Amino acid sequence: MTDRIKESLFSALGDLDGLTVLDLYAGSGSLGLEALSRGAKKAMFVEKERDAIVKLEENIKATEFGRKSNVEWSDVQHFLSRGADKRVDLIFLDPPYTNQVAAVRTDLEALVLGGFLADEGRIVVHRPQKESQLKPLGLKLKWEREYGQARILVFCHED
Secondary structure, three states: OOHHHHHHHHHHHOOOOOOEEEEEOOOOOHHHHHHHHOOOOEEEEEEOOHHHHHHHHHHHHHHOOHHHEEEEEOOHHHHHHOOOOOOEEEEEEOOOOOOOHHHHHHHHHHHHHOOOEEEEEEEEEEEEOOOOOOOOOOEEEEEEEEEOOEEEEEEEEOO
């Protein structure tokens, strides 16, 4: 996600003070760390690639968010299959563009069925602009925006 998209996204998300965050397919952790820098109280990062984990841990150390961060070295599907220990307020789902829309829909539905999303929580999804719209079970699209070749979608619980 480019810096321009990230800045626009976080401006649209508004106040993050006190929120708990789950950053799936975390990579370097830029989304979760940005949320922490904007007042989120805790972030869990889920990543399976060793090189990404090393970079993520370096970034956590550099930003001094170690006490607010938890890194889970795991495949996202395996992590989601265990169900939630605690519900979270903000979830970032930024899988590689090579992940097909069906896999992303499955991740979203696992978040709902596994009880990860708090009642007033939001899920932010980053996908290619050309991809067909997601319609995950149990979620409604709150808003979406396009940025060149990228699309950001924000989902919340259905009423």
